[in-house]
Amino acid sequence: xWYDVDLRSPVPVFQQLFDGIKAAVAKGILAPxxxxxxxxxxxxxxxxxxxxxxxxxxxxERDRVxxxxxxxxxxxxxxxxxxxxxxxxxxxxxxxxxxxxxxEAHYLDMDEEECLQRIAAAVRxxxxxxxxx
Amino acid sequence: xWYDVDLRSPVPVFQQLFDGIKAAVAKGILAPxxxxxxxxxxxxxxxxxxxxxxxxxxxxERDRVxxxxxxxxxxxxxxxxxxxxxxxxxxxxxxxxxxxxxxEAHYLDMDEEECLQRIAAAVRxxxxxxxxx
Amino acid sequence: xWYDVDLRSPVPVFQQLFDGIKAAVAKGILAPxxxxxxxxxxxxxxxxxxxxxxxxxxxxERDRVxxxxxxxxxxxxxxxxxxxxxxxxxxxxxxxxxxxxxxEAHYLDMDEEECLQRIAAAVRxxxxxxxxx
Amino acid sequence: xWYDVDLRSPVPVFQQLFDGIKAAVAKGILAPxxxxxxxxxxxxxxxxxxxxxxxxxxxxERDRVxxxxxxxxxxxxxxxxxxxxxxxxxxxxxxxxxxxxxxEAHYLDMDEEECLQRIAAAVRxxxxxxxxx
DNA sequence: GTGGTCTAGACCACC
DNA sequence: GTGGTCTAGACCACC
Numbered sequence: 001x002w003y004d005v006d007l008r009s010p011v012p013v014f015q016q017l018f019d020g021i022k023a024a025v026a027k028g029i030l031a032p033x034x035x036x037x038x039x040x041x042x043x044x045x046x047x048x049x050x051x052x053x054x055x056x057x058x059x060x061e062r063d064r065v066x067x068x069x070x071x072x073x074x075x076x077x078x079x080x081x082x083x084x085x086x087x088x089x090x091x092x093x094x095x096x097x098x099x100x101x102x103x104e105a106h107y108l109d110m111d112e113e114e115c116l117q118r119i120a121a122a123v124r125x126x127x128x129x130x131x132x133x
Numbered sequence: 134x135w136y137d138v139d140l141r142s143p144v145p146v147f148q149q150l151f152d153g154i155k156a157a158v159a160k161g162i163l164a165p166x167x168x169x170x171x172x173x174x175x176x177x178x179x180x181x182x183x184x185x186x187x188x189x190x191x192x193x194e195r196d197r198v199x200x201x202x203x204x205x206x207x208x209x210x211x212x213x214x215x216x217x218x219x220x221x222x223x224x225x226x227x228x229x230x231x232x233x234x235x236x237e238a239h240y241l242d243m244d245e246e247e248c249l250q251r252i253a254a255a256v257r258x259x260x261x262x263x264x265x266x
Numbered sequence: 267x268w269y270d271v272d273l274r275s276p277v278p279v280f281q282q283l284f285d286g287i288k289a290a291v292a293k294g295i296l297a298p299x300x301x302x303x304x305x306x307x308x309x310x311x312x313x314x315x316x317x318x319x320x321x322x323x324x325x326x327e328r329d330r331v332x333x334x335x336x337x338x339x340x341x342x343x344x345x346x347x348x349x350x351x352x353x354x355x356x357x358x359x360x361x362x363x364x365x366x367x368x369x370e371a372h373y374l375d376m377d378e379e380e381c382l383q384r385i386a387a388a389v390r391x392x393x394x395x396x397x398x399x
Numbered sequence: 400x401w402y403d404v405d406l407r408s409p410v411p412v413f414q415q416l417f418d419g420i421k422a423a424v425a426k427g428i429l430a431p432x433x434x435x436x437x438x439x440x441x442x443x444x445x446x447x448x449x450x451x452x453x454x455x456x457x458x459x460e461r462d463r464v465x466x467x468x469x470x471x472x473x474x475x476x477x478x479x480x481x482x483x484x485x486x487x488x489x490x491x492x493x494x495x496x497x498x499x500x501x502x503e504a505h506y507l508d509m510d511e512e513e514c515l516q517r518i519a520a521a522v523r524x525x526x527x528x529x530x531x532x
Numbered sequence: 533g534t535g536g537t538c539t540a541g542a543c544c545a546c547c
Numbered sequence: 548g549t550g551g552t553c554t555a556g557a558c559c560a561c562c
Contacts, residue, residue, distance in 0.1 A: 010560095012538085013538075014538085026235065038548085038550080039551095040550090049540070050539095050540095050550095051539075051540090052538060052539080058550095062461075068550065069273050070276075070279065070546055070550075071545085071547035072546095072549065073549060074550080085242070089241070090247075091254070093237055095255045097230060097231075097233060097234035097237070098234070098256060099156070101227065101230035102259050103159040103160075104230070105223075105226075105227070107155070107198075108223050108226060109212070109218070110223060112256065112260050114223075115227075116253070116256060118227040119227060120249070121227075122232070123245065123248060126235050140468045140471075141467075146562075147561080182562055188561095188562095278546060278547090279547075280547090291505075318547065321546095321547095351508070355507070356507050356517065359503055359504075360500065360504070360518055363496060363500035364500070366496060367496035367500075368425065368522065368525050369421055369425040370492055371493070372425035374489050374492060375484065378522065384493040385497055385518060388490070388497035389497060389501065389514060389515060409545095411551080411552060411553085412552080413553085437533085447554090448554045449554095450553075451552085451553060451554080453535070468534085468535095468562095469534075469535075470535075470562035471561095472535085473535080
């Protein structure tokens with residue numbers, strides 16, 4: 001599930017939650033308007049301190065991934081609430097990720113052709129498994 | 134240069150060095166057999182604590198990116214010193230990176246087509262800028 | 267409208283109502299003697315808990331912005347019902363606001379001249395859009 | 400001092416710290432490069448929990464008001480690290496503040512002329528008291 | 533030394 | 548009920 005965390009990981013738990021929820025929204029597992037469990041509920045369920053959950057939720061709210069309605073709960077935000085992005089910004093983000101990937105690929109002895117094929121497979125696989133609601 | 138670090142970054146300095154050297158080797162900026170500055174030299178040059186440099190070098194040696202020859206210095210390792218990798222391992226690495234990229238792409242409102250195009254551009258750009266020696 | 271509230275805002279809903287009505291009176295959108303909807307009417311109309319509306323109305327009454335006449339309804343108060351203010355009090359209020367504004371202006375790289383010009387424009391614009399009835 | 404907080408205020412303590420430091424930098428009391436007390440030092444000095452200080456520092460770092468150098472301490476950021484701002488954004492910020500000020504001014508029976516005079520006085524007074532280093 | 537994370541648990545405002 | 552703040556104190560990585 002999207003709220004799975006690994007306590008032994010060096011990645012902070014609140015960060016894992018943050019990443020997990022962001023990914024779940026991107027994959028369509030969580031859709032705009034969906035209600036997230038309350039801080040206390042989730043804390044009890046995955047045996048974490050409520051503060052840790054709250055920290056993740058607050059970071060997600062700052063990034064407009066979720067919205068909290070005072071006294072009512074926390075919900076996945078609609079896409080419209082996000083800001084415009086330039087072309088250069090997009091390319092920069094893609095390049096940063098691909099750069100890191102290609103460094104690792106070099107140490108796995110993958111050439112350009114193999115990289116492109118494996119990447120295409122991964123992109124197709126991701127989009128197939130996306131749930132559009 | 135490959136030894137540039139940003140003290141203000143949240144990424145640990147030793148990690149930046151580690152990543153920077155790995156990337157420089159992958160890009161061909163550093164080639165097998167090239168001699169790296171000694172821990173002390175580099176520490177003096179970029180004004181860092183020698184312990185920080187040593188920590189990065191040790192991690193690189195563990196990953197067989199570099200080799201230390203006692204009394205002679207530190208050198209970029211040859212590619213043959215590395216171990217074999219399975220097909221599944223390769224695909225898993227690619228998928229992990231692409232997964233993270235596609236999550237970010239979702240929040241930048243990029244569809245499958247745009248992702249593929251930008252990725253292809255980034256891969257091509259990387260390989261053009263590679264220096265093969 | 268003056269009763270618009272944003273449930274996603276971190277500002278409490280009752281506070282938004284309070285601010286909104288105070289602003290509407292200052293702008294002349296609501297004039298002394300105008301009747302406000304009853305707590306229940308407004309609650310039904312904007313789908314809020316009546317307690318929230320009541321809390322805003324009570325705070326407005328305490329500040330003599332509105333008056334409740336038992337059995338007749340709630341009305342915008344006349345200006346004469348308010349108390350006298352000293353010169354020092356006025357300057358203090360202005361300084362507090364301007365102080366906060368100038369802190370933000372610093373981070374937007376605005377110098378004294380630019381601040382004064384933009385402020386003058388904002389003051390003029392406000393008074394032009396005021397409806398005097 | 401810039402680190403004064405009022406425990407009885409409804410404004411959260413970490414927010415008061417955040418505002419205070421931002422204002423101190425804008426006023427020139429804290430200059431780029433100045434070192435802030437460590438989380439623990441400040442916590443001991445003003446008798447707060449270190450977590451509360453850390454929360455304020457982290458928010459300031461997100462807004463690029465300060466920078467933390469890993470293992471070294473926290474410093475006031477240089478102005479160049481901040482992003483570009485559009486003209487519309489600036490006017491919007493000014494209008495929001497002036498709007499709030501003019502609402503209050505209405506209840507203090509201040510007319511346009513009096514507002515402009517008091518505002519000009521406040522702006523001049525602020526810039527006189529600024530310390531440029 | 534530095535800041536960052538996390539727990540356990542109190543208390544509060546809002547709805 | 549909901550989330551937000553704060554304390555007290557442990558533990559950790561980094562430099």
